[in-house]
Amino acid sequence: MPEPLSTKPRGAPKRQSFFRRHRIRDPRPPAQSPGSLVHIGERHEEDVHFHIIDYDSIEANELRTHSIEKCLDFEIVESPTWIRVIGLHDVEKLARLLEKRGVHPLIQEDVLNTNQRPKIEQIGDTLFAVIKVLVPSSPPERGFHVESLSILLSKHLVITFHESDSDLYDPVLKRLHDGHGRLRNSGSDYLFWAILDAVVDHYFIVLNQVEDEIERLDSLLMGGSKDKDFDPRDLHGLKQDIFQLYRLIRPVRELVGGLSKIDTTLITPATHIFLRDLYDHAIHAIEITENLRETVNSLRDYQTNAVSLRMNEIMKVLTSFATIFLPLTFLAGVYGMNFTHMPELAWRWGYPALWGVFSLVALAMFLFFRRKKWL
Amino acid sequence: MPEPLSTKPRGAPKRQSFFRRHRIRDPRPPAQSPGSLVHIGERHEEDVHFHIIDYDSIEANELRTHSIEKCLDFEIVESPTWIRVIGLHDVEKLARLLEKRGVHPLIQEDVLNTNQRPKIEQIGDTLFAVIKVLVPSSPPERGFHVESLSILLSKHLVITFHESDSDLYDPVLKRLHDGHGRLRNSGSDYLFWAILDAVVDHYFIVLNQVEDEIERLDSLLMGGSKDKDFDPRDLHGLKQDIFQLYRLIRPVRELVGGLSKIDTTLITPATHIFLRDLYDHAIHAIEITENLRETVNSLRDYQTNAVSLRMNEIMKVLTSFATIFLPLTFLAGVYGMNFTHMPELAWRWGYPALWGVFSLVALAMFLFFRRKKWL
Amino acid sequence: MPEPLSTKPRGAPKRQSFFRRHRIRDPRPPAQSPGSLVHIGERHEEDVHFHIIDYDSIEANELRTHSIEKCLDFEIVESPTWIRVIGLHDVEKLARLLEKRGVHPLIQEDVLNTNQRPKIEQIGDTLFAVIKVLVPSSPPERGFHVESLSILLSKHLVITFHESDSDLYDPVLKRLHDGHGRLRNSGSDYLFWAILDAVVDHYFIVLNQVEDEIERLDSLLMGGSKDKDFDPRDLHGLKQDIFQLYRLIRPVRELVGGLSKIDTTLITPATHIFLRDLYDHAIHAIEITENLRETVNSLRDYQTNAVSLRMNEIMKVLTSFATIFLPLTFLAGVYGMNFTHMPELAWRWGYPALWGVFSLVALAMFLFFRRKKWL
Amino acid sequence: MPEPLSTKPRGAPKRQSFFRRHRIRDPRPPAQSPGSLVHIGERHEEDVHFHIIDYDSIEANELRTHSIEKCLDFEIVESPTWIRVIGLHDVEKLARLLEKRGVHPLIQEDVLNTNQRPKIEQIGDTLFAVIKVLVPSSPPERGFHVESLSILLSKHLVITFHESDSDLYDPVLKRLHDGHGRLRNSGSDYLFWAILDAVVDHYFIVLNQVEDEIERLDSLLMGGSKDKDFDPRDLHGLKQDIFQLYRLIRPVRELVGGLSKIDTTLITPATHIFLRDLYDHAIHAIEITENLRETVNSLRDYQTNAVSLRMNEIMKVLTSFATIFLPLTFLAGVYGMNFTHMPELAWRWGYPALWGVFSLVALAMFLFFRRKKWL
Amino acid sequence: MPEPLSTKPRGAPKRQSFFRRHRIRDPRPPAQSPGSLVHIGERHEEDVHFHIIDYDSIEANELRTHSIEKCLDFEIVESPTWIRVIGLHDVEKLARLLEKRGVHPLIQEDVLNTNQRPKIEQIGDTLFAVIKVLVPSSPPERGFHVESLSILLSKHLVITFHESDSDLYDPVLKRLHDGHGRLRNSGSDYLFWAILDAVVDHYFIVLNQVEDEIERLDSLLMGGSKDKDFDPRDLHGLKQDIFQLYRLIRPVRELVGGLSKIDTTLITPATHIFLRDLYDHAIHAIEITENLRETVNSLRDYQTNAVSLRMNEIMKVLTSFATIFLPLTFLAGVYGMNFTHMPELAWRWGYPALWGVFSLVALAMFLFFRRKKWL
Numbered sequence A, B, C, D, E: 001m002p003e004p005l006s007t008k009p010r011g012a013p014k015r016q017s018f019f020r021r022h023r024i025r026d027p028r029p030p031a032q033s034p035g036s037l038v039h040i041g042e043r044h045e046e047d048v049h050f051h052i053i054d055y056d057s058i059e060a061n062e063l064r065t066h067s068i069e070k071c072l073d074f075e076i077v078e079s080p081t082w083i084r085v086i087g088l089h090d091v092e093k094l095a096r097l098l099e100k101r102g103v104h105p106l107i108q109e110d111v112l113n114t115n116q117r118p119k120i121e122q123i124g125d126t127l128f129a130v131i132k133v134l135v136p137s138s139p140p141e142r143g144f145h146v147e148s149l150s151i152l153l154s155k156h157l158v159i160t161f162h163e164s165d166s167d168l169y170d171p172v173l174k175r176l177h178d179g180h181g182r183l184r185n186s187g188s189d190y191l192f193w194a195i196l197d198a199v200v201d202h203y204f205i206v207l208n209q210v211e212d213e214i215e216r217l218d219s220l221l222m223g224g225s226k227d228k229d230f231d232p233r234d235l236h237g238l239k240q241d242i243f244q245l246y247r248l249i250r251p252v253r254e255l256v257g258g259l260s261k262i263d264t265t266l267i268t269p270a271t272h273i274f275l276r277d278l279y280d281h282a283i284h285a286i287e288i289t290e291n292l293r294e295t296v297n298s299l300r301d302y303q304t305n306a307v308s309l310r311m312n313e314i315m316k317v318l319t320s321f322a323t324i325f326l327p328l329t330f331l332a333g334v335y336g337m338n339f340t341h342m343p344e345l346a347w348r349w350g351y352p353a354l355w356g357v358f359s360l361v362a363l364a365m366f367l368f369f370r371r372k373k374w375l
Helices: A066-072 A091-100 A103-111 A168-177 A188-222 A234-261 A267-335 A350-371 B068-073 B091-101 B104-112 B167-178 B188-222 B234-263 B269-334 B350-371 C067-075 C091-100 C105-112 C167-178 C186-220 C232-261 C269-334 C349-373 D068-073 D091-100 D105-110 D169-180 D188-222 D232-261 D269-334 D350-371 E068-073 E091-100 E107-113 E167-179 E188-222 E231-261 E269-334 E351-372
Strands: A050-057 A060-065 A081-086 A118-124 A126-136 A144-154 A155-162 B049-055 B060-065 B080-088 B119-123 B126-136 B145-154 B157-162 C049-055 C059-063 C081-085 C119-123 C126-136 C144-154 C155-162 D049-055 D060-065 D081-086 D121-124 D126-136 D142-152 D157-164 E049-055 E062-066 E081-084 E119-123 E128-138 E144-154 E156-161
Touching: A050 A066, A050 A168, A050 B049, A050 E107, A060 A168, A066 A091, A081 A188, A081 C067, A091 A103, A103 A126, A118 A234, A118 E107, A126 A234, A144 A188, A144 C049, A155 A188, A168 A188, A168 B091, A188 D142, A234 A267, A234 E269, A267 A350, A267 B104, A267 B234, A267 B269, A267 D169, A267 E269, A350 D091, B049 B068, B049 D121, B060 B068, B068 B091, B080 B188, B091 B104, B104 B126, B104 B145, B126 B188, B126 B234, B126 E156, B145 B188, B157 B188, B157 D188, B167 C144, B188 B234, B188 B269, B188 D169, B234 C232, B234 E351, B269 B350, B269 C105, B269 C269, C049 C067, C049 C167, C059 C067, C059 C167, C067 D269, C081 C269, C091 C105, C105 C126, C119 C232, C126 C186, C144 C186, C144 E068, C155 C186, C155 E091, C167 E231, C186 C232, C186 C269, C232 C269, C269 C349, C269 D105, C269 D121, C269 D232, C269 D269, D049 D068, D049 D169, D060 D068, D060 D169, D060 D188, D068 E128, D081 D188, D091 D105, D091 D121, D105 D126, D105 D142, D121 D232, D126 D188, D126 D232, D142 D188, D142 E049, D157 D188, D169 D188, D188 D232, D232 D269, D269 E107, D269 E119, D269 E231, E049 E068, E049 E167, E062 E068, E081 E188, E091 E107, E107 E128, E119 E231, E128 E188, E128 E231, E144 E188, E156 E188, E188 E231, E188 E269, E231 E269, E269 E351
Parallel strands: A081 A155, B080 B157, C081 C155, D081 D157, E081 E156
Antiparallel strands: A050 A060, A050 A081, A118 A126, A126 A144, A144 A155, B049 B060, B049 B080, B119 B126, B126 B145, B145 B157, C049 C059, C049 C081, C119 C126, C126 C144, C144 C155, D049 D060, D049 D081, D121 D126, D126 D142, D142 D157, E049 E062, E049 E081, E119 E128, E128 E144, E144 E156
16 A cells, blocks of 8 residues: 655754655656557555446445456446446456447557546547555554556446545445435436545645644745754645645546536436536635635745744844944953053052943943844 | 634744635545535534525514424415525434425435535526625634525525524625515525525625724834734735635636526525626625735745845844954954064054054045945 | 825835725714715815816816805806815715705715726716826826715716816816817717826826836846845735725726717717727737736745755855865864874874865865865 | 847957847827838938849849939839838838839838737738848857838848848849849749748857856856856846847748748749758757756756855854854853863863863864765 | 857856856847858758668668758658758758658758747648757766757658757667557657657756755755855856746647647547647656746855855854853953053952952853853
8 A cells, every 4th residue: 555645744954855765757668669568667465456346226245356357247238337446456357348338449558548638538438547546554543645547347247446445435335335315316427426526525634634734834935934843844845745745636627617618318317416516626725725825925935034034033133232232342352451551540440440341332232233123 | 612713913832824724624434425424623612493484575584493393384485485504513414404395315415514615506496505604703812714505595485504603694684684685575586695694794704804904913013023922824824714714705706697597496586786886796705815925925925035244234244343343353362462672662653543444444444335225 | 195105216114005095994873874974984174175177168267265145046047067076074064965966865966985996877867987096296206196076977967076176187177278179169968078087097107107117126146146225025015005096097998898889978979089089098008917917926026036946056155165074074073182192293294184075075076066166 | 230248258358238229219299190101210321222033044143222212213023123222211212212112101110110010911912021130240249239110021022121231132132143043033022932931041140149158157167156257147148148039030931931821923933942941940949048048047956055055155154164263262261261269270181181172172073074975 | 069058066166057058149240131041050070961760660761961952852652751951051952851841941941940939730641849958067067958849740741840960869870670569550740759758858967967866955054064065156057947947848848739639630540649749748847847937946046145144143153252252351451551540450359359250250151152052
């Protein structure tokens, strides 16, 4: 399983932003012939396995198996079926499944490439969507990791390709089992919506965590100059993370917006209203991200400014002390000189008088700095 | 009642921007089946109650009740009726009302979600609008709080859902009672406009307060370097607040603009000209907000610059003093040495001559810094 | 008369930007019934008065009066007529005039609201335009003030509403009197253009003044570090002013551009070519403003940078002096110690030798800083 | 001739950016009747003169004259003719020429206004274009000046209005004389293209000079901290210049792009492909300018940063020296005190021991700063 | 061969960004007659040579020659042919080839100008595309150089013009030889796609290198203040490089996007789906570049901030030391004075008492700075 990260509480000696982990590096040699399937992404330990749910308004049957044969043998009937493929690294198995369902070679490639950016495409009577999933770590861990989810929608079938198993889809599965609500009584297009909706809903959980982290930094900064606690690297890392989130979430608007423009009979009018609602959520998520970005930028500005102000304060103290003691030290030096003829040295009240001069000079300086508001 | 905030005069030890209060946190578990109504927002003390006004050009009848039954029994006739629902936390009551009026499940959800972003939607013969209300605190308190207002417009009925009771709509209610003016003689679409107009008019009151606050900071900054009075956190907080205002006000343009594009018979041509005027007001509010934003950014720039300039001034004083006294102190040190053979020490006029040297060095330094404009 | 401001030569203890004067504050209570006319703007001393010019290619008749009756009695015939209303605070008089000419209530409201943003609107057979006028102060005063100008154009009539009397329109009036040129021989649409053209032409005069002010600041900054003369508040104020100018001038593009799109017979094809020329001027004014904005931003950057560089210079001097004298003073201190056994003190050439050491150390330091380009 | 400027090598005591020279100041009084021709621009010494070339595929005849009569008498026949008007300040002569060719009054005005922004306009069967010419200074001078070029294209005639004579068009004239190549065999539209192409080609020469200047500053900045050589005013001026270039070059895209959209028979299909090529060049010039802008901004960033880093370095030296010598000087001071009872003073090895202490303290400090990487 | 550069590991005394190498300088004199062919670009040592591959589903024949005659004699038949021209500096040879294939003079010019920006153009039955190639240096060298690639596509022929020979196209050539896969069985349009695909695929390799370099700088910066290792010039250079990459890669979107809009029979529907995939890759490359840009900007911000923070730290140390030792030194100076009447000097415990005072003052200061978190 990909290691969780990003909005972790500080303490780790070196901050790990998820950007650095999700490299653009692409192990596939360039200029390959299309259709030569290669899995691009991290290799997970677990075996590829399949989770098949066939349901209608009366009952829901479920099958979990590691055998590709069982999966291929599964007969697609009139009732909607959801095939979840968990794990993408066993190229051979996936190739057989994709081949059997008649998927275009370029889409086969996209399914295996976890760096594929979010998009929606219609090829023939199949809709193909890629979306990024933000999987929150299970508490008490904080943070999240990013996965790619590919969805194929055809008449009675939804196939989803997951990088790893996660409980993100549990509510959808539960609604399939429970049997009340709209899900069991609707077609595969509604299931398609329900999966996308679950993904987008989890964006808000992650954004919430990021907001918590911003609030932590904000209160550290506002609370004063506890240098020991505030680490500017946190701000830098957070800024990076938010930019990455923005990059992942932004294409979802076009994706969902594109769904309503695609001229297809796969999506029924009844589902369209739910997609419009999903579109609203996507825009909301984008706006929150922009918001967080603005906030973190403003925090950075504030911090830069605070650093300058603190420097000012330090300089004032230094300057005041130095300029008060420099003339005093000079005077003391003068009367430490060994000239033979220094009449003041012999005066009876010379020494106390000098202390008077010391006090006067210091007081004058002090008042001067007071008026300048330096002390 | 939500606590007032934002443009409060400084004095509070920790600034409370409304951004931090209006969390994106969403108590609803993710991926719920749509239609499972949950109230998202702060729970207010008071009971949910209903305020029903039925009016025509001849008379206006009013009913205030806490009983959902009375509200449901209210018969909608040909004359326009305004049902104000105050308080959103009693989900059960609201569900019964919304059910009775045949509202789509997704819209039911939106009504209860006070984080819903401003939007306009037409479903069947009903218009549904969500707008953010900036409720100014009652004087002498300054500040404001943000509420969500949902409006349902159908043929002879306007239903509004308020988070709390406020006197923001009093002028509209007064015009309904007084009976002169256009309001009593027009249909529900004109009432719909009148409510939106009241909301947008209050934006200007809040923007006025923000402008006052900017002016306060501006005069603090321009008036000189009274560090004790100016708190950079105020500027930071103000910047955040203005950004939030912008985010809340901006969608109103699309909302009102969208109204004129919607193909509906609900809105009469006579009302369209008023909507165009409202559109103008919305754009004006947005421009003012952009303006405030630019101003506060410019202030921040000025302040950063002022900090640097002050540092410069401090450094000049330090440098001048140090460079004047360093050579003098050195000289005094020299003649404080205990060498057996130091002819100057025995000179008759050595001591006064040294004072002459001291003066010359100091004067030369002083003139040097004068020429450099440091003193 | 509104007090002049903005690009005034420095010297005023507190800079007055016109932004602060033109408050968004709106004395009208919110959510008023439309049509309840209130004058929004500053109340001027002078009485409202009317200036009526009726002209054709043969003669031009002029009438100046304070009496609303005379104005109402004025009969509109086939020849073009220009009614100038000077002063907007006598709501009753204006209401009667507007009522008589059959102006829509919302437009009546806009005429009286001097905060109305520039716009063009066609209602029935009337064109209504609002534009901001920059009235330069009469020399030797520099600066300008902002006024709102509302223009109503119908078949044979142009009505203009001025906040105050100014000589801005004198050239147009002179051309009306003189009788040569196109103006007397054309219809009211050409007069409409001539008025707008006079307004836009005056933008350039104001922009010229702003440019002069920028040039003054630029030469102050470039000429060196005469801190006494350059006041960073001037730069801040100028930036604000330019942004305000931009905000006022920018909508003129849409206004004039909108004129050519409006489907109206009020504007003859012969006049359209003049409007296109006016459009060019508007764009030119906008570009100049953007230009000034960029320039003032670049100046600010330069100034910030210059402050840093000066600080650097100061630090170098301080550092050089301190590091030269610190070791010398230490050495002098050493030989001022009173140890019983300090052989150097008794040496015959100890004292001169120490001066040699002093010189060597100082020289080494000096050369070191020379190589580092600090001195 | 306008004085050359802009990318001149530093050395001039005060940088002269061409922006400051090309004032927006407009000597024409505002709100003039259109058609009252005034020359707006600098008055050049030389007389206005005319250069007429009449050519066909067989021969090319040329006439240079100062007499407006000769120019007016020139008969326009079927073969293409190019009339070059050099000098714009003799309004009367130009008025007669423009009148004779039936040019619209507003265009007459534009021809004389050298502040006119680049544009393309079609009035009747005439195309009118204004473009800014960057005239490079003749070597070894570097720099350039800006001129306005107006071009009138009709069936067999091209009239160009030049502010001054320059060798920028020599290659075109040479191709007209030589007679090989396409130019002599094509119509006036091809000549029109050739002139525009010559203008745009010279943009690259000027951009090259700017790039050289950037490279000079870059290598100065990168080469280290030779303060004497790098003048921040150069960077500021360069930034301004590039912005001005951008402002001049940018409209050329719309100008050339507009040419292909204008529905005219003046431009033959064969020429259209050349205009598309010109369009490509214009975009290339714009991209290079944007590029230069980004580069100069990046340089400024780098310089600001470098200033901070150098300050850091200076501070480290100061701090290290001061903190090493302060304790030493203090100790020396202690043993210079005149207390009667100071046992250390009488110790046999007190003095050498103190030197040991001095060395230890200094060494400890040195190692401390070494570890902190300050020395 | 152009020298490699850009993301080279630091160590080179002066960073060489490829921007400085790829000058806009254009050796062609301005305003040349079109069709006068000049090679614009660097002159490479090697001879121009030709590489011709003629293939169908059965066999692939290959010819490598330096002789232009052999190339011209090559007969174009029904089977697709790929002519690779390597080296662009032998204008005469290329002119003969281009002439023979009937290429338009302006396109001939573009082929020879390696500064031509990426574009797609259709002239007659020929498609002409220019794209920038990023050729990675052969390992262990890092870095890359930029070349221009011109492609001509007609019915059965693809001609590509390369600045130099590189192994970038080896995978395509290998697929042509091997004979399995789609390439041998498809037309010239598929080959056209395959070449573009190879070019875009190599963008990712270069972007990977840039990302590595950013990561190196990031870890240097985050790892602490090892000034010796981090060179701010690297950051500046990287920023420039990324901007250049952006400028080169961005137009590819329009290029590939334009391909699907061009109304041509040259590209078969089967190939269109591959072009859409290529479009996706282009957008991905652009997004990654934007990403890198944002990251490098954020790094720069962080670094600026880090510099300020370090300065703060330095100032604190200096201030603390100075303010602790200044009063001590003053006191020591006082008791080094030679006044006759200084009672303290004679006190038995005067000296130890003073040490007590010293300690107290130092301790108080220390605690003061401790509380201020300066030490």
